[in-house]
Amino acid sequence: MELVCPAGNYPSLVKAVDQGADAVYIGFKNATNARHFSGLNFSEKHLHKGIEYAHQNNCKVYCAINTYPRQDGWQTWTSSVDMALDIGIDSLIVADSGIMDYIRSRSDTFPIHLSVQASATNLEALNFYHQNFGIKRAVLPRVLSLKQVTQLAQKSPVEIEVFGFGSLCIMAEGRCYLSSYLTGESPNTQGVCSPSSHVRWEENDGVLKSRLNNLLIDQFEEGENAGYPTLCKGRFEVEGNIEYALEEPTSLNTMDILPELHQAGVVAIKIEGRQRSPAYIETVANVWRKVIDAELKNSAAPTEQDKQKLTALSEGRQTTIGAYERSWQ
Ligand code: SF4
Known part of the structure; x- marks a missing residue:
């Protein structure tokens, strides 16, 4: 089970790698990714440095090209794919089928992860992306109950990644305007x-x-x-x-159901928050490394103090397991 941490910039990437992330995910400084905030994301120069640092420390680098291109911006998306393929990125996180097709026109085998933005919530959708674009992994939307995640993971033709910690949207992944x-x-x-x-x-x-x-x-x-x-x-x-009126500020925290997710065959836990500070990334990656190691290696579980650190960093200082606990789904 991988720990996949966000890296909005080089200092955050270093913190995540140093705390033992198995993979970090990043974005370019343009509208091709869903965290296109000013001051965030990677220029080509910083990305070279970041990939080198991550790879030296056995950490993979995934790149999100997960927004939906419009016709007049198509070239921005394809040149971003070109850069990612040429620069040493380990996998692309993608939502748009046109972009997946473009990646496949350049490489039959380059790993594609289906972004949460694609909102694939059923086996048929996963089969479709697998058969047509050979995706390696899918990140599930945060709308499914634990039972639904388990059923999907057991039958899925591709690896399953789920969100473990961070801010929640109102559960309209990829569809909120x-x-x-x-x-x-x-x-x-x-x-x-x-x-x-x-x-x-x-x-x-x-x-x-x-x-x-x-x-x-x-x-x-x-x-x-x-x-x-x-x-x-x-x-x-x-x-x-x-x-x-719509949503209370609160953060997802799946720490308590990690054994069930692991048993279901989920291969990766994603931490939300490329917009967060390096200090936030450092603390969350540190605690979640302990959470996953306790599950995989039976090492010491996170302490009460560790748990409090996560709560202190949560939105509104509250956490939830969100849709995972919906008994009616
Ligand atoms: S649900 Fe809220 S945070 Fe998420 S995209 Fe929509 S407005 Fe933004």
Whole structure:
């Protein structure tokens, strides 16, 4: 079972590798990946350095080219694939079938991982991508119960990777356009949810307000944890009550069901968060290395203190096992 960690930049990559990640995933500085935030991602020069550092330490480097190209931007996506194939990337994480076809026109065997953005939730979808594009692995959307993940993993023609820790979307993987209603940009098109160019913070009389393209998303009293303003996690007035109308800020943490995921045949645990700081990556990778080693090698399990570190880094300081625990699915 691999520990797959996010690396939004070179310092984060180094932290993840040093803490024992089996693989890191990265993106280029363009709209081809779903974390196209300013100041994030890899130039060609830093990528060379990062791949060298990772490979010297037995860590693989996966590259996300997982947004959906429009016709007028097609060449940006194909030249990004070309660069990834030429530079020594170990696998491409892809959602769009046109891009998969392009990869196969360049190489019959280069490993393709089906991105969570492709939202493949059933065996037929996995068979389709396997038969037509020879994908090696699929990252499952965070909408399936543990029972469904187990059933899929047992019959899947490809390796299965699932998310283990990090922020949650409202479970519309690859299909959420909420951000584009307010900003014209969403993860599936421009690779960014709630772009920072549209975010404004203002503080008055101890109250901190967050706005996205001028729409008030939330406000925080002194001492309250202020989250990044995404539309799905805003507090709005609904029938007289001010509440998280769509989704509460909370992080996924599957630590407690890792034995079941392992037994089901899941081969990789993904940590969400290429937008996170190197210090965050260091702590999460450190604790999750212990979690996986305790399962695989029977080594010491994470301590209470380790668990608290993860909770402290979680959105709203809360964690959940999300859809995995839906008994009705
Ligand atoms: S608006 Fe929310 S659910 Fe949609 S992509 Fe952004 S974080 Fe995910």
